[in-house]
Amino acid sequence: MxxxxxxxxxxxxxxxxxxxxxxxxxxxxxxxxxxxxxxxxxxxxxxxxxxxxxxxxxxxxxxxxxxxxxxxxxxxxxYKSGTDLLRNDSVEEAAMVGVWLEVESQQFNAAIYPIMFEKLMKPFLGQTPDQSVIDEFLLKLGSVLDIYEARLSNSKYLACDSFTLADLHHLPYIHYFIKRTPYGDLITSRAHVKAWWEDISARPSFVKVAQQMDARPILN
Amino acid sequence: MxxxxxxxxxxxxxxxxxxxxxxxxxxxxxxxxxxxxxxxxxxxxxxxxxxxxxxxxxxxxxxxxxxxxxxxxxxxxxYKSGTDLLRNDSVEEAAMVGVWLEVESQQFNAAIYPIMFEKLMKPFLGQTPDQSVIDEFLLKLGSVLDIYEARLSNSKYLACDSFTLADLHHLPYIHYFIKRTPYGDLITSRAHVKAWWEDISARPSFVKVAQQMDARPILN
The missing domain is CATH 3.40.30.10 (Glutaredoxin)
Known part of the structure; x- marks a missing residue:
């Protein structure tokens, strides 16, 4: 099966x-x-x-x-095929993949999700976005991205110098954030975050998925 | 070192x-x-x-x-010593540990944390708890615990029939929730959740830690 x-x-x-x-x-x-x-x-x-x-x-x-x-x-x-996304052959790299997977979940997602809910989901549900919530979480997201900027100035990807699952988990939300909200400069105004985003979003695995995310009818 | x-x-x-x-x-x-x-x-x-x-x-x-x-x-x-908390020898059990670790993070913690913040942290910070937030998240927590009750009627622990890291991550918050809020019956009124709680909270590893959590001065 x-x-x-x-x-x-x-x-x-x-x-x-x-x-x-x-x-x-x-x-x-x-x-x-x-x-x-x-x-x-x-x-x-x-x-x-x-x-x-x-x-x-x-x-x-x-x-x-x-x-x-x-x-x-x-x-x-x-599945051992394809990209080694967990880096389990190195205790140190695997540990850092674990750390940055949790950072995505607990810090990044916690900051970006409320913005996406207000800007994309509420109109879809016929509700009015609350700008005060958006503003509050834009500030939080900016603080998280400041830490990403510092990290990515020392490391090519979040966990180590290879693309891992920790980077991958950021792709869909940042894609919508740049394409469907007016706040994309939070990503593109930070040089290392911008370079990282351009790199990971160009991976063929995601380019193919992004086409389906953007197919009509669009979400918003 | x-x-x-x-x-x-x-x-x-x-x-x-x-x-x-x-x-x-x-x-x-x-x-x-x-x-x-x-x-x-x-x-x-x-x-x-x-x-x-x-x-x-x-x-x-x-x-x-x-x-x-x-x-x-x-x-x-x-560390391979002590309890096997990830169950990696079984693909199926390890997968379910992964699922219930994420349920703790995304569903359980998302519901209980705002209650604990209002009831314990706000008084500690000299702020007044917002009862409407508490009430909103008590409802969400109840819904999550209904799903736990159904799960625990079919499985001794959350992921499988052995105690795993998914159970462990629930210990400190439920301990404070029962000891320091008036809402402990959300746990104890559900027969299987209650039996699970009594089992996992009696583990020597946690009994020792709980003594330090409860040492004076208490948090609230």
Whole structure:
């Protein structure tokens, strides 16, 4: 039984999984579209796969996995093909991949998600964005990116001098942030962050996924 | 050079590291107290270890690591002693440890943290708790715990039938939640969650850490 991903490419979390599969040169999988606008992610069928009612879900043989960061970790541990995204051959590099994966989750995502929710999701849901929330989290995101700028002036990528899963997890959100909000200069005004972004976003694995993220109808 | 942990046992994240070290039967480490009330976590010395200005930090030989979930993952990968907290001998169990580690981070912590911040940290900082925030997140936490109750009726622990790092990461926050807030019945009114809590909180590794979390002066 081949792998199945339940989700949509326009979901950042699903886009992470698809980019990871690209890096691991895994082409044999089926993307099963979950129509969020019809609430399919809250259906009994989907809740049986992920009780939290979210996408993506990965089915691989007898395993049903959810939480995108758990899924990419699983794929990287199981499949040795393609890019070595966890750097497990080096205790030091693997440790730093772990640190910067958590930085993405706890610091970067915590700052960028509320902005994206206000700017993209609220209009989609027919609600009005709250500019005070956006302004608050733009400040927080700027502080996080100041730390990234310092880090990337000493290290080609976040964890080490190789592209890893820690970099990969940033791709979909920054892509939308630059394309769909007026705040992209938070990325492009920082020289090392800009160079890092131009490098990682040009990887063929992501270029292919980004095309699907941008396909019409666009999210906003 | 022995390991050094920079933090305080009253910090939930530091308490996680100490509990993990207990499970791995690692006793050779130094706990270097960082006085948060004096802002030592924002000092240049500490910012050189963790640019985000938070505790804990782990120094192990040439490595300086931050983000508590990255630190416990590192300890479990590096040290084979004591409890097998990642279950890497089984692809299926290791995958489920990954899923439930992320559930703790993205669902459980996202719901319980704002309650703890309002109830414990705000009074400590001389601020007034916002009951509407508490009420909002109590509802979210209840929904998360409903899913835990269903999971724990089919599985002795969250990831599988063995105690893993996914369970461990819940210990400090639930300990404070029951001891220091009036909302502990969210845990104890759910039969399987209650039995799981009584089991995991009785582990010697945590009993020892909990004594330090509760030492006077208490946080609130």
């Amino acid at each position: 081949g792998m199945k991903i339940y989700g949509i490419p326009k979901s950042c979390a699903t886009a992470c999984i698809m980019t990871c599969l690209g890096e691991k040169v895994i082409e044999e999988y089926e993307l099963v579209h979950v129509d969020l606008s019809k609430g399919e992610h809250k259906s009994a069928t989907h809740l049986a796969k992920n009780p939290f009612g979210k996408v993506p879900v990965l089915e691989d043989g007898p395993l049903t996995l959810f939480e995108s960061r758990a899924i990419t970790g699983y794929l990287c541990r199981k | 022995g390991m050094k942990i920079y933090g305080i046992p009253k910090s939930c994240a530091t308490a996680c590291i100490m509990t993990c070290l207990g499970e791995k039967v690692i006793e050779e480490y130094e706990l270097v107290h960082v006085d948060l009330s004096k802002g030592e976590h924002k000092s240049a010395t500490h910012l050189a270890k963790n640019p985000f200005g938070k505790v804990p930090v782990l120094e192990d030989g040439p490595l300086t690591l931050f983000e508590s979930r990255a630190i416990t993952g590192y300890l479990c990968r590096k």
